[in-house]
Amino acid sequence: MAVALNQQQDFIEKLNKIEDMLKKYQGKRSALIQALQEAQAIMGYLPIEVQKLVAENLGVTLSEVYSTITFYSFFNLKPIGKYHIRVCLGTACYVRGAEKVLDRLKTELGIEVGDTTDDLKFTLDGCRCIGACGLAPAIIVNDEVYGRLTPDKIPEILKKFE
Amino acid sequence: MEIYRAHVLVCKGTGCVASGSEPIFETLQKEIEKKGLDKEVKVIQTGCLGLCELGPNILIYPEGSYYCQVKAEDVPEIVEEHLLKGRVVQRLLYKEPDSKERYRSLMDIDFYKRQKRIALRNCGIINPEIIEEYIANDGYAALAKALTDMKPQEVIDEVKKSGLRGRGGGGFPTGIKWQFAANAEGDIKYVVCNADEGDPGAFMDRSILEGDPHSVLEAMAIAGYAIGASEGYIYVRAEYPIAVKRLEIAIEQARDRGLLGKNILGTDFSFDIFIRLGSGAFVCGEETALLASIEGRRGEPRPRPPFPANKGLWGKPTIINNVETYANIPVIILKGADWFNEIGSEKSKGTKVFAIGGKINHTGLVEIPMGTTLREVIYDIGGGIPNNKKFKAVQTGGPSGGCIPADLLDMPIEFDTLVQAGSMMGSGGMIVMDEDNCMVDIAKFFLTFTQEESCGKCPPCRIGTKRMLEILERITNGEGKEGDIELLENLAKSIKASSLCGLGQTAPNPVLSTLRYFRDEYEAHIKDKKCPAGACKALIHYEIIADKCKGCGICIKVCPTQAITGERRQPHVIDVDKCIKCNSCFDRCPFGAIVKI
Numbered sequence: 132m133a134v135a136l137n138q139q140q141d142f143i144e145k146l147n148k149i150e151d152m153l154k155k156y157q158g159k160r161s162a163l164i165q166a167l168q169e170a171q172a173i174m175g176y177l178p179i180e181v182q183k184l185v186a187e188n189l190g191v192t193l194s195e196v197y198s199t200i201t202f203y204s205f206f207n208l209k210p211i212g213k214y215h216i217r218v219c220l221g222t223a224c225y226v227r228g229a230e231k232v233l234d235r236l237k238t239e240l241g242i243e244v245g246d247t248t249d250d251l252k253f254t255l256d257g258c259r260c261i262g263a264c265g266l267a268p269a270i271i272v273n274d275e276v277y278g279r280l281t282p283d284k285i286p287e288i289l290k291k292f293e
Numbered sequence: 294m295e296i297y298r299a300h301v302l303v304c305k306g307t308g309c310v311a312s313g314s315e316p317i318f319e320t321l322q323k324e325i326e327k328k329g330l331d332k333e334v335k336v337i338q339t340g341c342l343g344l345c346e347l348g349p350n351i352l353i354y355p356e357g358s359y360y361c362q363v364k365a366e367d368v369p370e371i372v373e374e375h376l377l378k379g380r381v382v383q384r385l386l387y388k389e390p391d392s393k394e395r396y397r398s399l400m401d402i403d404f405y406k407r408q409k410r411i412a413l414r415n416c417g418i419i420n421p422e423i424i425e426e427y428i429a430n431d432g433y434a435a436l437a438k439a440l441t442d443m444k445p446q447e448v449i450d451e452v453k454k455s456g457l458r459g460r461g462g463g464g465f466p467t468g469i470k471w472q473f474a475a476n477a478e479g480d481i482k483y484v485v486c487n488a489d490e491g492d493p494g495a496f497m498d499r500s501i502l503e504g505d506p507h508s509v510l511e512a513m514a515i516a517g518y519a520i521g522a523s524e525g526y527i528y529v530r531a532e533y534p535i536a537v538k539r540l541e542i543a544i545e546q547a548r549d550r551g552l553l554g555k556n557i558l559g560t561d562f563s564f565d566i567f568i569r570l571g572s573g574a575f576v577c578g579e580e581t582a583l584l585a586s587i588e589g590r591r592g593e594p595r596p597r598p599p600f601p602a603n604k605g606l607w608g609k610p611t612i613i614n615n616v617e618t619y620a621n622i623p624v625i626i627l628k629g630a631d632w633f634n635e636i637g638s639e640k641s642k643g644t645k646v647f648a649i650g651g652k653i654n655h656t657g658l659v660e661i662p663m664g665t666t667l668r669e670v671i672y673d674i675g676g677g678i679p680n681n682k683k684f685k686a687v688q689t690g691g692p693s694g695g696c697i698p699a700d701l702l703d704m705p706i707e708f709d710t711l712v713q714a715g716s717m718m719g720s721g722g723m724i725v726m727d728e729d730n731c732m733v734d735i736a737k738f739f740l741t742f743t744q745e746e747s748c749g750k751c752p753p754c755r756i757g758t759k760r761m762l763e764i765l766e767r768i769t770n771g772e773g774k775e776g777d778i779e780l781l782e783n784l785a786k787s788i789k790a791s792s793l794c795g796l797g798q799t800a801p802n803p804v805l806s807t808l809r810y811f812r813d814e815y816e817a818h819i820k821d822k823k824c825p826a827g828a829c830k831a832l833i834h835y836e837i838i839a840d841k842c843k844g845c846g847i848c849i850k851v852c853p854t855q856a857i858t859g860e861r862r863q864p865h866v867i868d869v870d871k872c873i874k875c876n877s878c879f880d881r882c883p884f885g886a887i888v889k890i
Contacts, residue, residue, distance in 0.1 A: 161587075161589040204573035222493040223493070223651050227651065259573070260496070266311055278311055
């Protein structure tokens with residue numbers, strides 16, 4: 132119960148922070164993407180409450196906000212895990228076996244691409260070329276790149292986040 | 294100014310940072326201080342040196358000693374031996390893949406000596422976060438020359454005369470684009486830099502932004518002067534955090550020194566630059582989609598004409614060039630079109646940066662004169678194919694390009710020759726494939742990409758690529774039917790003819806080029822239900838050859854699904870029902886006892 136209350140407080144605090152941030156974008160339709168990027172940096176994802184705030188402050192419709200969010204892969208509608216694992220699926224990584232690395236991550240974590248583990252620890256995503264082609268195949272965990280991977284190196288990397 | 298007797302350059306491009314160059318940079322500084330050398334030796338962070346495969350890379354001048362795959366533990370030895378005692382650390386020097394000789398200097402290495410660096414002229418040489426280093430290397434001299442010695446039309450004429458063509462994909466003559474925007478009526482005009490580098494396997498724009506951000510700012514200001522614009526926007530991928538940070542620093546420094554902002558260099562010309570972050574949509578590399586995204590909308594392309602040169606950002610005349618194109622501009626203005634004209638081939642002037650990757654020994658960034666052959670790039674510069682495997686194809690142009698087979702390796706690299714071969718220059722990704730890569734699978738890979746990235750606005754691209762992908766999935770699953778190849782060809786033709794933007798118009802290219810050169814692989818999948826390269830999971834299974842198996846147990850250990858069983862020193866067996874074909878056992882077996890059938 133206390134945990135749930137804490138979470139709720141945290142959520143409201145972040146909403147207030149977003150509302151403050153949005154002041155500089157009042158009525159500025161063209162700042163929609165910037166506003167969403169900054170809001171996501173605060174909240175971690177873009178729930179309906181945040182979408183409504185952005186729509187009201189920038190003077191655009193909620194449907195426009197939603198359609199923009201769903202167009203760009205950078206934006207999340209659901210909370211993401213503490214460790215966001217993104218597997219580079221660029222060509223250089225692909226020809227050097229990125230798919231096998233991705234398959235192993237799916238087996239180890241027991242989730243599909245785009246999903247988050249129930250304990251909100253890991254989110255698994257594929258991503259576009261990160262330009263670390265010299266280290267192919269590569270993955271990024273939060274902002275850190277792990278390169279020159281083979282499927283059997285995966286369990287060892289995951290252990291670091293236990 | 295302090296004079297140092299030695300400079301240690303540490304690559305802090307994305308590749309080397311991922312390999313661990315940051316701790317090396319810090320340890321170097323600490324060790325140098327510890328030995329009391331900090332007044333004599335300067336440690337500098339630079340942008341990408343190019344040979345990412347061998348990172349972390351460091352370079353020590355005046356000798357030009359090139360140390361690769363350096364670890365933090367190696368640093369005390371480098372400082373003690375090289376910097377204090379003047380003895381080069383032999384074991385860390387670069388060596389060619391099949392030779393024992395170690396090279397003393399960077400410029401002796403095949404990878405570098407065959408290159409001609411114009412767009413990358415400062416990458417790996419200067420500290421991108423210090424504007425003075427750029428200025429010391431002729432930086433902002435071209436802007437000064439344009440503003441004080443040239444009329445706007447003279448700037449455009451020079452760019453036209455240079456023959457520079459857009460480096461982002463299409464290869465449209467840059468000078469002509471500028472002329473259109475200069476001629477367009479309107480008091481407000483914009484200069485846009487397309488840094489939404491989306492082609493998988495291409496990272497030259499990122500490296501330029503990370504290693505030499507001022508060259509892009511300078512060029513945009515020159516473009517602004519030429520067409521009469523006072524504002525510029527750089528649209529850069531959010532996935533490139535280091536590039537964004539260095540751009541922000543560069544813009545701030547240029548503003549501080551009066552090289553951006555009001556009355557640049559004391560003239561009447563004012564120009565400022567702003568950054569906009571992309572949010573992960575490949576289609577935003579298309580110019581009209583990019584403009585929509587800067588305006589804060591969904592990045593959907595619109596029909597052209599009107600072209601952005603007449604109606605661009607917020608409906609105003611706009612020029613859009615890519616990062617590498619801009620990086621060429623200051624040199625052209627400073628050294629002249631005639632100098633630039635001498636480099637390259639008849640119809641393709643200057644140089645092109647390529648990101649070579651995939652099954653190649655030297656993955657990295659190279660800049661070569663146009664007209665160099667594919668063979669020179671892949672074998673002489675790239676060091677050939679690893680593990681004695683056979684070259685199969687090289688893919689250029691990303692999802693819009695195609696696969697070029699071995700018998701065309703002696704083709705010179707030019708805009709037009711690549712198109713004739715069924716591929717294109719694109720932004721410069723060059724992925725090498727060997728005998729283990731299945732060409733049908735590669736075609737499927739690219740179609741999956743374009744299908745996911747199709748914005749959905751026009752049906753040929755939205756539905757057509759989906760249908761093509763379904764057919765390719767069927768073929769690679771062993772369910773291909775007679776007539777599938779013809780159906781693919783038909784669909785490809787209609788999609789190319791009727792799509793709204795470049796993404797759709799070029800999406801079928803990977804399929805068409807693999808059909809042109811590797812039709813037999815498609816036929817083997819459809820008729821014989823076999824994948825000749827052994828890559829398509831549904832068409833292979835794994836077996837252990839009992840005679841070769843020593844019963845060492847490595848495969849049992851690496852198998853994630855416990856599909857392999859067997860006593861120690863006895864031949865092991867794979868349970869095909871449990872096997873998920875992850876290839877781990879195949880990769881790890883020391884005796885070559887596991888085969889794909």
